[in-house]
């Protein structure tokens with residue numbers, strides 16, 4: 376059953392049309408990989424789902440919440456309600472720099488979910504444990520490594536028990552040697568049955584964990600299928616070209 | 632007859648003046664404290680209005696800042712001192728019934744001081760608000776916080792921390808500014824000195840004694856703020872990792 380449905384979403388920045396009629400229906404438990412050249416609106420798509428961007432046209436339906444765009448005053452409350460149930464991990468993590476790892480994870484539980492303090496701390500510790508950082512709970516973000524910061528961000532999102540997790544290139548800001556630890560964490564979460572939308576350039580990883588892959592280009596979804604279908608047998612030339620280019624980068628002569 | 636240095640300046644007299652002035656320090660601090668509260672509340676309000684570019688209010692705030700910064704403190708004190716009773720009398724002539732003489736002089740002084748300082752503090756706050764990472768605001772928004780919650784939980788606490796050095800300056804400015812309140816007839820340390828010097832004509836000793844007192848208060852305040860800043864600042868060194 377579809378948990379999230381986007382209908383005919385349009386979003387432009389001035390005269391730059393970024394999303395040009397996106398239709399998408401995501402089922403509960405889906406792990407959807409989103410790939411495509413940079414600048415095609417992958418981030419904008421994720422950010423439109425939780426209304427960090429305001430599309431000019433279209434409809435977003437998430438379980439019992441339906442938002443018709445553009446938003447009218449009354450629907451503001453629904454936006455907050457929707458955000459409470461959709462978690463997001465940003466490309467640059469955006470940890471609260473003045474809070475410790477534990478406080479980062481507790482923040483949403485206290486302020487948004489209004490859980491009692493005692494319970495909050497336990498949930499936060501469990502979430503940190505899941506990403507292997509329980510021992511680092513009293514550290515500030517600036518004292519954590521590049522690989523640990525996204526894991527705190529993931530724990531912060533997980534602790535809220537969201538119905539959907541949006542991940543926007545969670546490893547692209549990392550040094551290569553740190554990528555694996557973060558991917559391992561994401562894989563572990565994916566295996567727990569979360570619904571996820573993951574934008575990533577790690578094609579092998581996307582292909583391994585997703586049950587569905589979207590290829591985005593020119594503001595439209597131009598490939599939509601299983602990893603096998605999209606990566607091995609793309610229908611469009613644009614996707615073929617893009618994957619060829621990505622594969623070339625991996626060929627031996629590029630390793631020195 | 633020879634004139635000695637002590638004819639112009641007697642160190643002994645200066646020291647003996649200090650205890651009489653110290654007695655009025657509580658008035659000075661009370662005035663500075665109340666003005667500080669006014670300046671923080673109004674300064675924060677103006678800063679948020681300008682930070683959020685609130686319609687209608689934002690240009691009003693900007694005009695207020697321009698007025699406050701473009702006129703001397705002393706003149707503002709006089710305007711408050713004579714102006715507020717005048718306004719109240721107008722209200723009374725419309726049927727209100729406010730006893731103008733009941734309003735303590737203190738109120739004019741701390742209000743005028745507070746408003747004046749608010750103009751400067753608000754700019755400190757605004758710079759501090761603008762220095763809060765937009766990404767953190769976005770992360771908090773994406774969690775489902777309302778704007779009010781983001782403001783309370785993320786923006787204001789971080790901005791306050793960034794604003795601490797500016798707030799320290801503002802407190803020191805206010806303490807020194809209270810010396811002007813003598814013009815409203817409040818007997819704080821500066822006015823106390825005028826009264827004493829009026830009796831023995833030892834103005835210079837009195838003013839030097841005053842300078843020493845203001846200086847010491849300022850040094851103490853700076854020390855306190857250094858401690859507060861240190862408490863707020865994220866430590867340079869990470870904690871050791873706890874054994875699990």
Ligand SMILES: Nc1ncnc2c1ncn2[C@@H]1O[C@H](COP(=O)(O)OP(=O)(O)O)[C@@H](O)[C@H]1O
Pocket residue numbers: 388391393412413414415416417418419420
């Ligand atoms: N806030 C913004 N203002 C103006 N243009 C933007 C903004 N955000 C994104 N864009 C533009 O929208 C396009 C898509 O951006 P983005 O969604 O970040 O692409 P991707 O994530 O696929 O790399 C780009 O051309 C980018 O320059």
Ligand SMILES: [Mg+2]
Pocket residue numbers: 417418419543544
């Ligand atoms: Mg992007």
